[in-house]
Amino acid sequence: MKFGGTSVANLDRIRNAAERVRLEVAKGYDVIVIVSAMSGKTNELVGWVNETSAFYDAREYDAVVSSGENVTAGLMALTLQEMDIPARSWQGWQVPVQTTSAHANARIEAIPSANLDEKFAQGMRVAVVAGFQGVSPEGRITTLGRGGSDTTAVAFAAAFDAERCDIYTDVDGVYTTDPRISSKARKLDKIAFEEMLELASLGAKVLQTRSVELAMRFNVRLRVLSSFEDPSDTAGTLVCAEEEIMESNVVAGVAYSRDEAKMTLISVADRPGIAAAIFGPLSEAGVNVDMIVQNISEDGRTDMTFSCPTDQVLRAEKAMQTAKDEGTINYHDLVADEAVAKVSVVGIGMRSHAGVAAQMFRALHREGINIKVITTSEIKISVLIERKYMELAVQTLHDAFELEKAA
Amino acid sequence: MKFGGTSVANLDRIRNAAERVRLEVAKGYDVIVIVSAMSGKTNELVGWVNETSAFYDAREYDAVVSSGENVTAGLMALTLQEMDIPARSWQGWQVPVQTTSAHANARIEAIPSANLDEKFAQGMRVAVVAGFQGVSPEGRITTLGRGGSDTTAVAFAAAFDAERCDIYTDVDGVYTTDPRISSKARKLDKIAFEEMLELASLGAKVLQTRSVELAMRFNVRLRVLSSFEDPSDTAGTLVCAEEEIMESNVVAGVAYSRDEAKMTLISVADRPGIAAAIFGPLSEAGVNVDMIVQNISEDGRTDMTFSCPTDQVLRAEKAMQTAKDEGTINYHDLVADEAVAKVSVVGIGMRSHAGVAAQMFRALHREGINIKVITTSEIKISVLIERKYMELAVQTLHDAFELEKAA
Numbered sequence: 025m026k027f028g029g030t031s032v033a034n035l036d037r038i039r040n041a042a043e044r045v046r047l048e049v050a051k052g053y054d055v056i057v058i059v060s061a062m063s064g065k066t067n068e069l070v071g072w073v074n075e076t077s078a079f080y081d082a083r084e085y086d087a088v089v090s091s092g093e094n095v096t097a098g099l100m101a102l103t104l105q106e107m108d109i110p111a112r113s114w115q116g117w118q119v120p121v122q123t124t125s126a127h128a129n130a131r132i133e134a135i136p137s138a139n140l141d142e143k144f145a146q147g148m149r150v151a152v153v154a155g156f157q158g159v160s161p162e163g164r165i166t167t168l169g170r171g172g173s174d175t176t177a178v179a180f181a182a183a184f185d186a187e188r189c190d191i192y193t194d195v196d197g198v199y200t201t202d203p204r205i206s207s208k209a210r211k212l213d214k215i216a217f218e219e220m221l222e223l224a225s226l227g228a229k230v231l232q233t234r235s236v237e238l239a240m241r242f243n244v245r246l247r248v249l250s251s252f253e254d255p256s257d258t259a260g261t262l263v264c265a266e267e268e269i270m271e272s273n274v275v276a277g278v279a280y281s282r283d284e285a286k287m288t289l290i291s292v293a294d295r296p297g298i299a300a301a302i303f304g305p306l307s308e309a310g311v312n313v314d315m316i317v318q319n320i321s322e323d324g325r326t327d328m329t330f331s332c333p334t335d336q337v338l339r340a341e342k343a344m345q346t347a348k349d350e351g352t353i354n355y356h357d358l359v360a361d362e363a364v365a366k367v368s369v370v371g372i373g374m375r376s377h378a379g380v381a382a383q384m385f386r387a388l389h390r391e392g393i394n395i396k397v398i399t400t401s402e403i404k405i406s407v408l409i410e411r412k413y414m415e416l417a418v419q420t421l422h423d424a425f426e427l428e429k430a431a
Numbered sequence: 432m433k434f435g436g437t438s439v440a441n442l443d444r445i446r447n448a449a450e451r452v453r454l455e456v457a458k459g460y461d462v463i464v465i466v467s468a469m470s471g472k473t474n475e476l477v478g479w480v481n482e483t484s485a486f487y488d489a490r491e492y493d494a495v496v497s498s499g500e501n502v503t504a505g506l507m508a509l510t511l512q513e514m515d516i517p518a519r520s521w522q523g524w525q526v527p528v529q530t531t532s533a534h535a536n537a538r539i540e541a542i543p544s545a546n547l548d549e550k551f552a553q554g555m556r557v558a559v560v561a562g563f564q565g566v567s568p569e570g571r572i573t574t575l576g577r578g579g580s581d582t583t584a585v586a587f588a589a590a591f592d593a594e595r596c597d598i599y600t601d602v603d604g605v606y607t608t609d610p611r612i613s614s615k616a617r618k619l620d621k622i623a624f625e626e627m628l629e630l631a632s633l634g635a636k637v638l639q640t641r642s643v644e645l646a647m648r649f650n651v652r653l654r655v656l657s658s659f660e661d662p663s664d665t666a667g668t669l670v671c672a673e674e675e676i677m678e679s680n681v682v683a684g685v686a687y688s689r690d691e692a693k694m695t696l697i698s699v700a701d702r703p704g705i706a707a708a709i710f711g712p713l714s715e716a717g718v719n720v721d722m723i724v725q726n727i728s729e730d731g732r733t734d735m736t737f738s739c740p741t742d743q744v745l746r747a748e749k750a751m752q753t754a755k756d757e758g759t760i761n762y763h764d765l766v767a768d769e770a771v772a773k774v775s776v777v778g779i780g781m782r783s784h785a786g787v788a789a790q791m792f793r794a795l796h797r798e799g800i801n802i803k804v805i806t807t808s809e810i811k812i813s814v815l816i817e818r819k820y821m822e823l824a825v826q827t828l829h830d831a832f833e834l835e836k837a838a
Contacts, residue, residue: 035479035482035483038483069502072442072502072506073505073506073509075442076442076445076506076509076510076513077509077510077512077513080509080512081508081509081512081519083519084505084506084508084509084512084519084520085505085509087501087504087505087508087520087522088501088502088505088506088509090501091498091499091501091502092498094494094495094497094498094501095476095479095495095498097494098480098491098492098494098495099479099480099483099491099495101488101491101494102480102483102484102487102488102491102492102495103483103484105484105487105488105491106483106484112488112490112491113491113494115494115572117524118570118571163525164525165522
């Protein structure tokens, strides 16, 4: 059971979360609870680090920032003890959660189960583990990057072969789209790992992408649910293997990403290696290129279009100018359109259903929405459109695929 | 160098403290810096623990409460790095600071120097250690009791054979008495361990008593100084071995303790073992008995008087009533006088100077201050007086022994 920052924001909320743990213990389960820092705490600590040092030593960042989870873990253990549940707190190094040395963005390498197993055998019913943190081979404290407690939770579920991994958050599950945009958005009972992965990376901020990857790799059944609603065994959304989902819509959900920019290099020499010459420097400059489209070549020259987050436009322009100055690429102009958004439909059902793309394009066309760029994967179709049409597009596609109805 | 909570209360103060560290590094010293939590932080954490659980698991208390020092240690290391000083933070378990398992009040058992020595050999100039904490043989986090960072500092000074242990606090040294009570109070350049120990235990809250005991045992030269004044090599007060002090007044200082109560058991049977029958139960009830006086016996009965802090009077009365009910002691009445205070003169010079007690009693008599109870040790004379005369008594004794003048 993993409780995010808003679910442990104060002592009352910690008690509320502990009550949910108590229900699972009463059913006979031993429980590993992963806790985040009380909401706001991590931001406060990060703020102090940034104010102290602009180019900080990530090892010290980790030492400071990890302290928020330690506080919650101790308080949660005490709260459970007050309910007569044998519980104790575990900091990352005590488990130990062994990670790489990539401070501030470490990856979990192993979670030896011996220490917790010994205490479970001695009567401990709940291990409260500080999320988001681990220990490097050098014995320094590491953190897993923002949202890393989700990854901690999935990694523990995998290491201890847990029956389930429940992620308590401030939303009550995964929706067919953002309910703030479409009032017809419907909570999904189940969603496949692959779909969740596409939705997570498309900006549906329910789960950290890495946690979903990990869950898929180790087939950990993830349940996303709210700590603010009545607990029940069927609450929330189960993220699971495709095979567990008997019936599903062809399209599972409509995702969007608001702050996209479309960049076009006009009249680039169309020669072998040109893509590498363009996207190598962009990658080195830290630009996250998403969609790429190359126009048909004419007279040995072509236009190359790509998308990236709007706050990386300047960086992209600088990288391209440098490459031009160095003579590794040659182009006439670089045009940036910063008023675009990305809308995507996602669903494992697309693998076996043809015509989803055509249906999507028709629906957008009916509303007069022009498509600027298209990309597709096996289970996803994304389009870049004018940002002002984004909400309309989401609503239109939600209607077109009848996502308000369960399969 | 140890910096208390007010000396690291915010990022500005941490920078100020780091500046003092920089001066020592510039002189060529390798430095171990011990930091407390930012002032207020530990109280906040303790408050949360108390609110969560009235009879809390001290192991979880320690896990929660120790986090404040970890934050300061990381921020201090970052601040020093910003000054181009190779520094890193160390949490108790990383050093490791090995302690007993007496959670919330653990004692340091050993500080193996290998880990820090290795990093010093590799170029680290400053080790910033989180004070107040350690690790038990079971691998749980321990804390040393309030004010424990002083003890951490002295223990490191002893373990690493430091040239000096500088305790930075919000006062600029040890005074002949509390300057708030006597405007003539004078800062001492030097004070002997034994004197400091008596002053600390008498309520002069400059240093934790245990830290002074430890400094005396390992002959660690302690310097108490303010982090808010200009740094200089002769600032503050040096707490050191008697032999280092060439000249000193017979009386080093006048201490006081305001919230004392005088308890008298009227008409107790004067028989062998009666003292054990009285003070055994008081000790078990957690009453800190300080002074004890037994009247001359008459007809096989006597009066027994003792002092304790006022907030332990109810506990003492209950313990005595229980002992009476159980028949282990018999007394006519228990009279509590909660309006008394203790005033003491302390000085190693008393060992070789007779007449200090007489001089003290004469001075109090001249002001019409009645002495209720007297106790003496080799280097201290304490009297219990009416609380309303406490300040007058302190001023009178400071004048009588001419403490405003250096030896």
